[in-house]
Amino acid sequence: MILLRIAIASLLNRRYSAALTVAAIAVSVALLLGVEKVRTETRASFAATIAGTDLIVGARTGSIQLLLYAVFRIGEATNNISWQSYQQIAAHPQVAWTVPLSLGDSHRGYRVLGTTPDYFAHYRYGDQQALAFAEGKAFDDLYDAVLGAQVAEELGYTLDQEIVISHGIGAVSFAHHDEHPFRVAGILRRTGTPVDRTVHVTLEGIEAIHVGWESGARRPGAGLDPDTIRQRDLTPASVTAVLVGMQSRLATFSVQRQINEYRGEALLAILPGVALQQLWSLVSVAENALFAVSACVVLAGLLGMLAALLTTLNERRREMAILRSTGARPLQIFGLLVFESMLLTLLGILAGLVLLYGGLILAQELAAARFGLYLAVTAPSLWQWSLLGLVLGAGLLAGSLPAWLAYRHTVADGLTLRT
């Protein structure tokens, strides 16, 4: 008890250097836990991107690539699936539903996805959550568009506004389908998934705006006015990928095999969960590196504390001698110094938690808006508590070096300093 009081008084006496030490530990602890937080939330939000879909089908490619372009809207498909193949899959007796996806265009940097209204019925994310409309409703008309939450927010779009889709997927495109403006029919609620950054239009709408663009650019005079186009058969020749739901999950593997062995076309069917895990295992290398870096920052913080304690140690020999003369045992001097490091580390951890949660509250909105990452302000997990325990343990370990030196000094100095 007296040691604790002496330790606190002594630290208060050196409050500026102690505060700096605490700050260094706090920053490192906040970083460590922050990285952990982002890591686990990213992993959770990553795994929550798509749920309820049993198979994703695309042209034969790598499974991660298929997942990237079909779900994350990253990269491009190398090939499409013919409409006939799509219809055969849809007609399979074990298949409950299919949602065709057609990618390749963009709107001011956001990907445009051509699909059917079934998409809004069947797409699931997170814990089997369905897409919900913040405003408006699903497509009704050929030229209807449904915006992801982030698209609407960033671009300030409202219902019934007309938007023009650009050809290709660059952030700045010079080929616009401006003769076929789309009308915003609905805006989705935020999901924290790539859906937020997607402009959804009808499959036929994609087909309509490309009439006359078969060569990849507009043939002069080939475009038709929207009303004429409505008369045409706008069934697409191909789609980019298909989301598939099974009648029974038991059938998933056999249907997957059948699609992969399909003779008419080289197709690939993947299990979203498996592909997500494969993708995550790629990302986890960087994730582990990040963790290692933040662990090193904690080490640096503790080394700072060690340096601060060691530099004052010589000045404090007199203090130790006084304590000794009033009856303190060398072991108590050792305990005093260990107490000090424990206090510094504990204060650092507490300040780090304050810093972390303050930062989380401040960054929450930004992370959600910018990265679609929802950083929940929750109590530290068991794993994070054990990390904090490790930090405290490392602090005690770091503190036992100056404590041991002080112990040796005390034994050698006795009651007066031997210089």
Next chain:
Amino acid sequence: MAEVARIENLRFAWPRQALLLDLPELVLGAGERVFLRGPSGSGKSTLLGLLGGVLDPDEGRIVVLGQDLAALGRAGRDRFRGSHVGFIFQQFNLLPYLSLLENVLLPCRFSPERAARAGASEAERRAEARRLLDSLGLDVDELAGRPANELSVGQQQRVAAARALIGKPEMVIADEPTSALDADTRDGFIELLLAESARAGAAVLFVSHDAALERHFDRALSLDVINRAAHRKAA
């Protein structure tokens, strides 16, 4: 007269150094006030370390209050010292970050025996610390709020004396406590220290190089005379 401390055939040398102390006998009676004179480097502080049980003699016996220190073991000697011996050093006696009263009460924190003798409750102990400071001529109310290192050296030494005396230890060892004080302050300090020690029933071993202080004490010894190692060096 009962003995507080007895040294017999003590020999001590620091590692790889010549023999520093060779004392056939040194006895301190209960309540006795002894002046021990010795120039610097004569082994005074070492002798005090031995009496305090911080150092182990190479040969001989040190008995304090009938207890052979060698029989106690290191931790036991620390406890024993805390309970029965008060120390005052030349200067820098106080922990700058503790209040005056806390500085005085330090021995009570480490020794339950001293605490019990200082008072049955924390309030009583604090009152005793105040009384001691007051008797030693310090205005506690005026000084209490100030950090210990802002007091004058004379004031600091009185606080140190109060700390050495709290809880009535049987022996007070003072190591050049007045060497940083001017002549007037010095004499006043010694008188107060001796008066309070008498009141506490503590024997005083006062060590100094200044022979002029001998007159305050019952008995004066010269370390150079009683230490046979010094004779050899002189020869």
